[in-house]
Amino acid sequence: MLHALLVYGDPSAAPDYESPEGQAEFQHWMQYTEELTKSGLLSRGEALQPHQTATTVRVRAGETLLTDGPFAETKEVLGGFYLVEVPDVDAALEWAAKMPNIHYGSVEVRPVVSFE
Amino acid sequence: MSPGATVALERAVREDGPRVLATLIRHLGGDFPLAEDALQDAYAAALTAWPRDGVPAVPAAWLTTAARRRAIDRLRHARALDARVRTLETLARRDPGDTPDPIDMDESSALADDRLRLLFACCHPALALSSRTALTVKSLGGLTTAQTARAFLVSDAAMYQRLVRAKRKIAAAGIPYRVPPDELLPERLAGVRLVLYLVFTEGHTASEGEALTRPDLCVEAIRLCRLLARLMPDDAETLGLLALVLLTDARRAARTGAGGAAIDLEHQDRRRWDAERIAEGRAALTRAGRLRRPGAYQLKAAIAEAHARAPSWEATDWHRIGALYAELHRREPTPVVAVNLAVAAGLADAPATGLRLLDALRREPALDDYTPLHAARAELLVRAGDLRAADGAYERAIASSANAVQRADLSARRERLHRGSSDTRPEEETPPR
Numbered sequence: 001m002l003h004a005l006l007v008y009g010d011p012s013a014a015p016d017y018e019s020p021e022g023q024a025e026f027q028h029w030m031q032y033t034e035e036l037t038k039s040g041l042l043s044r045g046e047a048l049q050p051h052q053t054a055t056t057v058r059v060r061a062g063e064t065l066l067t068d069g070p071f072a073e074t075k076e077v078l079g080g081f082y083l084v085e086v087p088d089v090d091a092a093l094e095w096a097a098k099m100p101n102i103h104y105g106s107v108e109v110r111p112v113v114s115f116e
Numbered sequence: 117m118s119p120g121a122t123v124a125l126e127r128a129v130r131e132d133g134p135r136v137l138a139t140l141i142r143h144l145g146g147d148f149p150l151a152e153d154a155l156q157d158a159y160a161a162a163l164t165a166w167p168r169d170g171v172p173a174v175p176a177a178w179l180t181t182a183a184r185r186r187a188i189d190r191l192r193h194a195r196a197l198d199a200r201v202r203t204l205e206t207l208a209r210r211d212p213g214d215t216p217d218p219i220d221m222d223e224s225s226a227l228a229d230d231r232l233r234l235l236f237a238c239c240h241p242a243l244a245l246s247s248r249t250a251l252t253v254k255s256l257g258g259l260t261t262a263q264t265a266r267a268f269l270v271s272d273a274a275m276y277q278r279l280v281r282a283k284r285k286i287a288a289a290g291i292p293y294r295v296p297p298d299e300l301l302p303e304r305l306a307g308v309r310l311v312l313y314l315v316f317t318e319g320h321t322a323s324e325g326e327a328l329t330r331p332d333l334c335v336e337a338i339r340l341c342r343l344l345a346r347l348m349p350d351d352a353e354t355l356g357l358l359a360l361v362l363l364t365d366a367r368r369a370a371r372t373g374a375g376g377a378a379i380d381l382e383h384q385d386r387r388r389w390d391a392e393r394i395a396e397g398r399a400a401l402t403r404a405g406r407l408r409r410p411g412a413y414q415l416k417a418a419i420a421e422a423h424a425r426a427p428s429w430e431a432t433d434w435h436r437i438g439a440l441y442a443e444l445h446r447r448e449p450t451p452v453v454a455v456n457l458a459v460a461a462g463l464a465d466a467p468a469t470g471l472r473l474l475d476a477l478r479r480e481p482a483l484d485d486y487t488p489l490h491a492a493r494a495e496l497l498v499r500a501g502d503l504r505a506a507d508g509a510y511e512r513a514i515a516s517s518a519n520a521v522q523r524a525d526l527s528a529r530r531e532r533l534h535r536g537s538s539d540t541r542p543e544e545e546t547p548p549r
Contacts, residue, residue: 001290003289003290089240089289090292109242111290
């Protein structure tokens with residue numbers, strides 16, 4: 001079954017990309033993705049541009065309303081996602097727990113709807 | 117319907133229902149709702165068949181077979197002719213009429229495993245804790261939704277929603293029906309034990325009038341602990357949990373007095389303790405000890421056992437209880453355990469020893485307003501003969517308590533202090549709520 005691993009984190013809690021910690025975390029993401037790819041479970045994975053680049057769209061009373069930024073004003077924002085084809089939720093939870101930012105961020109594990 | 121068949125069916129629903137359900141879920145590839153519906157159909161079929169043809173020799177086998185046939189009908193009806201139908205049709209061809217299927221009815225293997233798988237699914241940590249306890253009691257205890265709702269003191273509609281949501285998540289998220297692999301087993305088994313323990317404490321702490329009409333969660337929890345201990349006979353902490361619930365439940369009749377007032381351990385009439393429960397609990401604890409894998413449940417059970425063994429409060433082996441609390445505190449450094457450790461030390465040695473430990477605890481800001489700490493201090497101060505300080509400690513205890521019943525109890529003790537009588541009682545070493 002297909003599960004989405006939605007990767008959340010507070011950008012201010014993440015190490016600066018240029019710092020040694022940031023570089024180490026980047027390496028860790030590369031390794032993680034490679035490991036996931038090798039496992040044969042990865043269907044797709046993407047990192048998202050920073051939340052400041054987001055635009056939220058609504059249509060209300062026929063009018064299109066655009067808002068700068070993500071939908072909800074929360075500290076933790078969606079930073080990326082992986083789609084994994086796993087036998088059960090335990091496997092998805094195991095991969096989620098291995099996520100490089102799991103110690104300061106969080107991962108929402110959600111089954112993907114199958115329209116068959 | 118003849119009374120014999122009615123009684124037999126009621127019995128089968130209660131006693132065989134859960135294991136038949138567990139097996140059906142496996143045959144249906146994890147489709148929990150379909151398994152439940154098919155089982156309901158089988159009960160309905162039994163209502164007409166049993167009075168007419170007689171009660172089958174092995175009701176569980178009859179129900180399994182009947183439910184499988186109904187599941188085929190339902191699946192056909194839904195035109196979902198998938199792999200599940202083929203599996204069921206193969207099994208149906210093998211069904212030798214109404215005689216038991218020897219493979220399915222072998223308690224030691226397939227069926228026992230099915231129930232264990234169902235238990236692990238119902239106790240999966242991806243489900244909310246309140247759903248885990250309810251789903252476990254309903255599915256493995258064979259209760260109806262209405263009975264489960266009453267047991268947890270929520271409305272039928274709320275319980276129905278809770279159960280539906282949980283079952284939907286099991287199916288949609290792919291919560292597996294399996295005994296977890298070795299690397300997950302210790303953690304998941306601890307989760308199952310926790311759910312069973314919460315079911316027990318839910319029943320144990322309820323002393324409301326409604327308790328009389330509620331399906332007894334303590335009895336249900338004990339049944340489930342016995343089941344888990346039978347299915348996982350080499351797990352020391354599961355045996356420890358079984359021992360703990362039995363030894364705690366043994367005191368039940370003595371815990372409430374006339375008018376439903378709670379009676380603490382010190383003042384309970386020990387002749388009213390259930391000797392059979394104590395013996396069974398002790399046997400489980402002995403078996404756990406032989407496995408040489410100590411743990412918190414075993415320690416709590418050993419403390420309960422030390423009380424069970426004592427002929428009176430005064431003749432209690434406080435040294436032993438203190439040592440057990442010390443070991444428990446090493447594993448579980450919670451405030452409740454720390455306070456009980458101090459009280460045991462105060463009773464084993466001199467009140468001053470316990471008071472010193474309590475004073476050390478008081479220096480932690482988080483515990484400054486902790487009611488049990490002040491209550492325990494008051495009682496050790498009474499023992500030490502410092503009535504003025506005891507009065508102050510009671511005042512602090514009363515002021516810090518948010519529970520009206522507890523406040524009334526503390527006030528009564530404070531009153532007794534002024535009348536000159538003394539008594540000392542630690543918190544009962546039952547569950548942190």
